Every structure is written in structure tokens, then in C-alpha cells.
Amino acid sequence: MIESLYILIITSLACAVLGVFLVLRRLSMVSDAISHSVLLGIVIGYFVTKDIGSVLLIIGASLFGVLTTVCIELLIKSKRVTEDASVGIIFPLFFSIAVILITRYARNVHLDTEMVLIGEIILAPLHRINFLGLSLPKALVQMSFVLLINIVFIAVFFRKLKISSFDPVYAGVAGIAGAGLYYVFMALVSFTAVSAFESVGAILTISFFISPAASAYLISKDLKITIFLAAVYAVVNSCIGYFLAVKFNVSMSGMCAVVSGLTFMITIAVYPGGIITKMIRYIKNKNRFSRELLILHIDNHTGKKNALGELGYSTIREHIAWSDRKLKYVLDKLIKKGYVYRAKERGVYSLTETGKKLCNDIRKHYGLRVRENDMAKIDTGRDDYILAIYELIEKKETATNKKIAEILGVKAASVSEMLKKLTEEGEVYTENKSILLTETGKIRARTLLTKHRLWELFLVEYLGYSWQDVHEDAKALEYVTSNGLKDRLNEFLKKPMHCPHGNEIYENHPDTDKVKKLSEVSRGSSCRLHKVDDDRDLIEYLEEKKIAIGDEFVVKDIDDFDDSILVSSASEDKHIAGKAAVRMMVEII
Numbered sequence: 001m002i003e004s005l006y007i008l009i010i011t012s013l014a015c016a017v018l019g020v021f022l023v024l025r026r027l028s029m030v031s032d033a034i035s036h037s038v039l040l041g042i043v044i045g046y047f048v049t050k051d052i053g054s055v056l057l058i059i060g061a062s063l064f065g066v067l068t069t070v071c072i073e074l075l076i077k078s079k080r081v082t083e084d085a086s087v088g089i090i091f092p093l094f095f096s097i098a099v100i101l102i103t104r105y106a107r108n109v110h111l112d113t114e115m116v117l118i119g120e121i122i123l124a125p126l127h128r129i130n131f132l133g134l135s136l137p138k139a140l141v142q143m144s145f146v147l148l149i150n151i152v153f154i155a156v157f158f159r160k161l162k163i164s165s166f167d168p169v170y171a172g173v174a175g176i177a178g179a180g181l182y183y184v185f186m187a188l189v190s191f192t193a194v195s196a197f198e199s200v201g202a203i204l205t206i207s208f209f210i211s212p213a214a215s216a217y218l219i220s221k222d223l224k225i226t227i228f229l230a231a232v233y234a235v236v237n238s239c240i241g242y243f244l245a246v247k248f249n250v251s252m253s254g255m256c257a258v259v260s261g262l263t264f265m266i267t268i269a270v271y272p273g274g275i276i277t278k279m280i281r282y283i284k285n286k287n288r289f290s291r292e293l294l295i296l297h298i299d300n301h302t303g304k305k306n307a308l309g310e311l312g313y314s315t316i317r318e319h320i321a322w323s324d325r326k327l328k329y330v331l332d333k334l335i336k337k338g339y340v341y342r343a344k345e346r347g348v349y350s351l352t353e354t355g356k357k358l359c360n361d362i363r364k365h366y367g368l369r370v371r372e373n374d375m376a377k378i379d380t381g382r383d384d385y386i387l388a389i390y391e392l393i394e395k396k397e398t399a400t401n402k403k404i405a406e407i408l409g410v411k412a413a414s415v416s417e418m419l420k421k422l423t424e425e426g427e428v429y430t431e432n433k434s435i436l437l438t439e440t441g442k443i444r445a446r447t448l449l450t451k452h453r454l455w456e457l458f459l460v461e462y463l464g465y466s467w468q469d470v471h472e473d474a475k476a477l478e479y480v481t482s483n484g485l486k487d488r489l490n491e492f493l494k495k496p497m498h499c500p501h502g503n504e505i506y507e508n509h510p511d512t513d514k515v516k517k518l519s520e521v522s523r524g525s526s527c528r529l530h531k532v533d534d535d536r537d538l539i540e541y542l543e544e545k546k547i548a549i550g551d552e553f554v555v556k557d558i559d560d561f562d563d564s565i566l567v568s569s570a571s572e573d574k575h576i577a578g579k580a581a582v583r584m585m586v587e588i589i
Contacts, residue, residue, distance in 0.1 A: 008241070013234050030068075033087050041062070041065070143199075294316075302351060368414075388407045389404065389437055427444060453499035456470045526554050552569070
């Protein structure tokens with residue numbers, strides 16, 4: 001009996017490792033189609049050989065699996081039938097033909113549709129072969145070889161499978177994985193499905209392919225970890241299904257399929273983005289917001305003339321409009337955590353020193369005024385706002401409150417308040433709903449950027465910083481650098497033209513209008529990389545591509561689908577992603 005469990009585990013592993021790529025490629029229903037339509041290949045193979053144990057049955061079934069995929073692809077490419085409709089046309093056609101042939105010409109042969117669909121794993125150990133001097137179940141040996149083949153295939157072609165699964169357009173353009181690999185993969189899926197039919201049936205085969213992979217994909221977005229988790233799910237589902245089937249005397253295949261579905265439902269409920277997890281997060285956020293609201297209410301009235309009247313229990317409940325039960329619960333929590341205390345002689349609630357610190361953190365988090373000597377302060381400095389506006393203008397984007405808030409990570413209300421102040425100071429003005437800098441504001445922005453870029457160059461050339469790690473320290477230095485120190489630093493560095501990222505140092509390179517985005521360059525143009533956005537991910541991406549400031553190349557082709565660009569340099573052709581090209585400034589040569 002335990003041999004049935006071994007067969008279940010090996011079969012589930014063989015299916016799960018391929019199932020990850022089926023899920024990533026959105027081919028889950030194609031696996032269903034293959035699992036049913038290969039029956040026609042088995043039937044035709046039997047009619048040719050008249051031997052139910054012939055290897056030609058597996059070969060014929062695998063070929064029909066590939067034929068199913070080809071037919072579905074042809075219908076999709078005709079652009080007259082959608083993908084789901086093409087699957088719904090092909091696999092019922094092939095499967096129905098197989099059922100007709102079985103019921104008409106093979107009634108007394110072990111090809112009945114019930115066994116093919118449901119399978120009977122408990123009978124699998126009865127069919128045995130001698131292997132390495134041992135008497136083993138045929139299904140166990142057969143599926144072990146299939147598992148080994150699948151693992152070797154994935155290990156050898158892992159990189160190509162990964163790229164073609166996540167970015168098929170780029171894989172096609174780069175010639176990394178063509179149709180050949182796709183059809184070999186689908187043939188392997190067919191071969192695995194056919195090998196599993198006799199023991200577990202088509203229904204469980206589909207479940208083994210999809211359920212573990214879908215569950216693992218919810219938990220991890222790292223492909224190697226996803227494959228490992230899919231294997232873990234496959235083993236767990238098989239073990240639980242086996243023991244439950246034995247306990248309740250039901251079909252093992254059916255119970256394993258049910259367990260696979262249940263583990264997926266549990267996963268979708270409790271994974272970080274799951275239903276139950278979201279509900280728990282909602283309740284926690286709601287309670288946290290209630291505590292923060294009460295702390296802010298107490299802080300707003302502390303020190304005011306009417307504090308004694310406003311901070312009593314009944315007045316707080318009236319103002320916040322909470323139930324008596326909720327207010328008592330929140331107050332008790334805050335008192336236990338040491339944020340709030342109740343003055344017994346006056347009967348009012350006040351914040352402790354810890355509570356006052358927490359209140360300031362809350363205000364900063366929501367972009368509110370921080371109480372400090374009755375003077376209002378905004379968490380983000382005025383210079384950051386000027387630089388954010390200048391950055392958007394440099395990128396030829398419209399500066400709006402929303403975009404500035406996204407760059408600085410503050411609330412839109414804080415942006416509105418600071419812009420009002422900058423407008424009064426003559427550094428910002430608004431035109432056609434676009435926020436612009438006055439000449440004074442532009443000079444201020446360029447002075448700050450000059451300081452920042454001079455420090456970047458100094459840190460890279462004299463202190464050994466790498467160009468992707470230099471930004472934060474240079475940003476800290478720019479705010480404490482006087483104009484006199486800036487001028488001395490500029491002289492020391494011999495008035496450089498660019499920072500390590502290729503950005504202009506304005507005082508030494510005032511003309512910034514002769515460059516354009518790589519995404520705006522036409523096919524056949526020759527250009528030189530002038531500068532890139534000061535972004536760590538982009539810089540690491542370019543380093544991986546071995547692209548540096550000053551490199552010259554020719555734009556050979558532009559993909560109209562994803563805006564990726566094929567450039568040719570002196571050494572080789574390189575593909576640059578569309579979202580990288582819009583952040584790379586080049587000079588036409």
C-alpha cells in the first residue's frame with residue numbers, strides 16, 4: 001500500500017516542476033487540453049500496435065499533445081478566435097473522437113474513459129517490473145525517469161525558460177528562446193501527462209500540474225524558490241490525500257485532487273495578499289488609525305485655554321463620535337502602552353513624553369504640522385520641493401502636486417502648503433495648471449545641483465565611492481555647503497563638465513539643450529551616451545549591459561510593442577529596455 005504513496009509523490013513532483021512554467025506562461029488550460037486530447041494518441045497507438053503496453057502509445061500520445069498545442073496556436077494566430085475559445089474547440093474535438101473510438105472498437109481493452117479520467121493509484125503497484133535486481137512498480141520506475149528528464153531539462157534550459165516565461169517579446173527579439181524550445185517543452189508536458197495517466201488519471205494529472213505551482217506563485221516571485229515551493233506543495237498534497245483516502249476508504253486520485261484544491265484555497269486566504277491576511281491587516285490598520293486619531297485629538301487641545309473642558313472623557317466621546325465601548329478600549333490600550341495618562345485630580349487625559357514623541361512621528365507620517373515651540377514646520381525642506389520641480393521640468397514632464405508628492409513621499413496637502421509659501425517668495429508660479437520655477441527658482445535649483453554633482457565627483461574620484469552608491473552622501477553634503485566652499489571645490493576639481501552619472505555641472509556646462517532622450521532617437525541615428533538618471537536600479541542595469549557614459553552606438557531598431565531599442569556598438573549589439581531608454585540622455589553625433 002505504501003508503494004502507492006511513493007508513486008503519488010514522484011508523479012506529483014514530475015508534474016509540479018513543469019507546472020510552474022505552465023502557470024507563468026498562462027498555459028494552465030492548455031495543460032487541461034493536452035491531458036484530454038492525448039487520449040486520441042493512445043487510442044491510435046493501440047490500433048497500430050495492438051499492444052496496450054507498447055512504448056508507441058506514449059510516443060503517439062506525446063505527438064498528439066504537441067499537435068494540440070500547434071492547432072491551438074494556429075487558431076490564435078488566425079486572430080478570428082480567442083485563446084480560451086481555441087482551447088475549447090480543439091481538446092473536446094480530439095477527446096470526443098478518442099471516446100467514440102474506444103466505445104466502438106476497444107470495449108474490452110483497458111482504455112475505458114473512466115480509468116483515463118480518474119485513474120486508480122491503488123492498483124498501480126500490481127504492475128511490476130524488475131529493475132536493478134529489484135521488483136518495483138512499473139509506474140514508480142516510469143515516473144522516476146520522467147521526473148529525472150524534467151529536472152535535467154529545466155536545469156539545462158533554466159535561463160531560457162525564465163526569460164521566455166517572464167518576457168516573451170524580449171526573448172523573441174533576442175533569439176534567446178524560439179518556437180523550438182516551446183514545442184519541446186509542450187512535448188515534455190504531453191509525455192509527463194501520458195506517463196501519469198495509467199496510475200493517477202487525467203483529472204489528478206491536471207491538478208498536479210497546476211495547483212502546487214499556483215500556490216507557490218502566490219507566496220514567492222523568485223523562480224527558483226517558486227519551483228522549490230511547488231515541489232513541497234506537491235509532496236504535502238500527495239501525503240495528505242493518501243492518508244485521508246486510506247482512512248475514509250475513497251479514491252486516492254480524487255482525494256489528492258481535493259486536497260490540492262484545498263491547500264490552494266488556504267494559501268490564497270493566508271498569503272501576504274490573501275483574503276484573511278487583508279482582513280487582519282484592515283483590522284490592525286483600523287485600530288492603529290483609531291489610536292493615532294485619539295492621540296492627535298488630545299495633542300491638539302493640550303495647552304489650550306479650554307483644555308480642561310475638551311479633554312474630559314465625555315467631551316472626547318462627543319467630539320470623536322465613538323461608542324462608549326470603543327473609546328474605553330482605545331484609551332485603555334494607550335494608557336497601558338504608556339502614551340496617555342489621566343490626571344485624577346482634574347479628570348482629563350494628557351500625553352506622556354513618549355506619547356508626545358509618537359504624536360510628532362504621526363504628524364510627520366501624514367505630512368502634518370509638527371508642534372515645536374508653536375512654530376509650524378514641514379517635514380521636507382523647501383529645497384527638496386524646488387529640486388523636485390526642476391527634475392520634472394528637466395525630464396520635460398508637467399510638474400503637478402501629485403507628481404511632486406510622489407517624488408518626495410509626502411501628502412498632497414503638504415505640497416500645496418509649501419508651494420503657496422514658495423510662490424509668495426517668488427521662486428514658483430503656476431501656468432495652465434503646471435507648476436514652474438521663476439528665474440530665481442531655477443538659479444537656486446542649479447546651484448544646489450552643482451554642489452551635489454561636485455561632491456559626487458569628489459567622492460568617486462578621491463574617496464573611492466562607486467557611482468551607484470554616491471548619491472545619498474552627496475545629498476547630505478549639498479545642504480551644508482556654502483557658495484564659497486562650492487567655488488573652492490569646483491576649482492580643486494578643475495571645473496569639471498559632468499558628474500559621474502554624466503549630468504551637467506551647470507556653472508561649467510551651461511548649455512543643456514543639445515541632448516535628447518534615447519527613446520526619442522530615430523532608427524539609424526548615431527549617438528553618444530551623455531547622462532542617465534541618478535537611480536541605483538538603472539545604473540546597475542546599465543553596468544550589467546556594460547554600458548557607460550561616453551559610449552557611442554547606432555540605433556538599429558525600435559520595438560513598437562514595448563519600446564525596447566536595439567543598439568549596435570563597436571563590440572556587439574545590445575537590447576535596451578524601453579523604460580531604461582526614456583531615462584538615458586544621448587548626444588546625436
